[in-house]
Amino acid sequence: MRRADSEAADWAAKMHGSLTEAERAAFAAWHAKPGHADAYAEAEEHYVLGASMSRQRIGARARPSQSAPRQLRWAVAAVAAVSIAIGFAWHLGKPGDVEQIAAGPMLPGQLRLADGSTVTLMDGAWAEPQFTTSERRVRLHGGRARFEVAHDANRPFIVVAGRSETVALGTVFEIDAREAIPKVTLVKGSVEVRLSGTGHSLRLAPGERAEVSDTGPRLLPEMANPVPATMLAANNLPLGAVLDAANKTGGKPIRLDDPALASLPVTGRFDVADGDSLARKLAAALGLSAEDKGNEIILRKK
Template sequence: MRRGDSEAADWAAKMHGTPTDKDRAAFDAWHARPGHAEAYVMAEEHYMLGASMSRQRIGARARENASAPGRLRWAVATIAAAGIALGFAWHFKNGRDVEQIAAGPMLPSQLRLADGTTVTLMDGAWAEPQFSETERRVRLHGGRARFDVAHDAARPFIVVAGRSETRAIGTVFEVDVRSATPQVRLITGSVEVRLGGSAKAIRLAPGERAEVPDSGPRLLPEMTSPVGTTMLAADNLPLGAILDAANKLAGKPIRLADPALAQLPVAGRFDVADSESLARKLAAALDLAVDDRGTEIILGKK
């Protein structure tokens, strides 16, 4: 683990405890340094995932599959359940030379597939990559996974989860099968979501979510907080989108000296209601200059 990732994990644990005012000030200073905002987003997500254990579920799956022909490899998972619960990845191959990947709920496991795609398995997920000359197919069982798909126009990337199929060429998206109805969330790029075996599909835009019940895929409404939080979690979100969210509130508006800066990707967690703090954090993360003019704040190149 890199030092920044280790520090981010420590901060995630502390900030979800009972941080003091001194802790919060120290966290703001640490968070403002380059690369730390992105590291903290991941560490916070990992911390929340670690709050629920599902070792028993993995062990039960191991016992269930151990009796199936050609799948004795899962008996090993029963013995290794404690290791899986700590977030290790396990690789198995059957007679057809199909690799399987399993990961536990305490810490996500990130793996790189043969085509360069990165898969982050979370909450006890396990997956079966099944690549051919015409397509790249992965079957996801349980938990949740993020796919950072390597571009290959000749071979579409398809994730099969329960009754759903999600098709992409080069993009980043998440598939959640922790409940009976699979859900898909697009982070960047474009994907098509359909019911397996059906031609009917819906295309998602970045930030959109869909679920796939027996009746077919449908868009889900945007998630809103019942307490009206002004915190925004950005995962490579354009700077312009963050400023749009902040400027809709009653705070001091933040402008850009150069409109081209609006396309800069931003990762981190920000309070969009606090204009001054938001401007400082964005400037620190993107190496920009802050010009507070009293009635508005200008972000520009140094």
């Protein structure tokens, strides 16, 4: 196995822990070297076992067997996946323990959390869910993320980005952490935005935006051309995730003729509430055909 492949597997596993700033800087420097981006992407291409499992951890354990015959390689990968699943289940079963799951910064896509909430990661974002019996806390590092929070009145859902904290019980909101001052946009429901460690807080209504600086949260003026709540910004997001978002809007459903198409990467901005337009754009971008069946739209290979 090439040295770059071995290092990529190691980095893929490390990205699921709590990294220091120095470690993240070291990864960025390593990733920028010729051939390393491809090696890292390949390290992510192993199957994921379970909605909360990381394909990077499975891949990192399976990669050392790639020089073996194909049948043996997949057997080792399967054993690794099962062992991770057993260890993960034991970890969650420990009373008062903290769940540690993260998505690597080079892995845009959707995370489904243990409580049923979903996080859509964009622009290199990565997240660390840390759930306890009393609260659901997620640390967002960089990029942008859209949160669809499952309702649980007994456990508030708190997203930490920089010095900001966004608290919700059951709602949809987005956080932009690409700059030093995080920005929060509420799509649906209600959230409280606050400066960590202080009493400064602000409650948002749907459509409102706020930023959280060192002086506390403040409401941002409305944009001249507000972005519809159903507008989705995809950055290599799996086609299946885009269609899931579209089909939740209640419009004409879009189906895939072949489930394998769900893994196709999609990049762009789409109004997921406009099923006809979305299907045409996706078909054109991915080289597919879109067939309107009247009550649904089918995407298939040409």
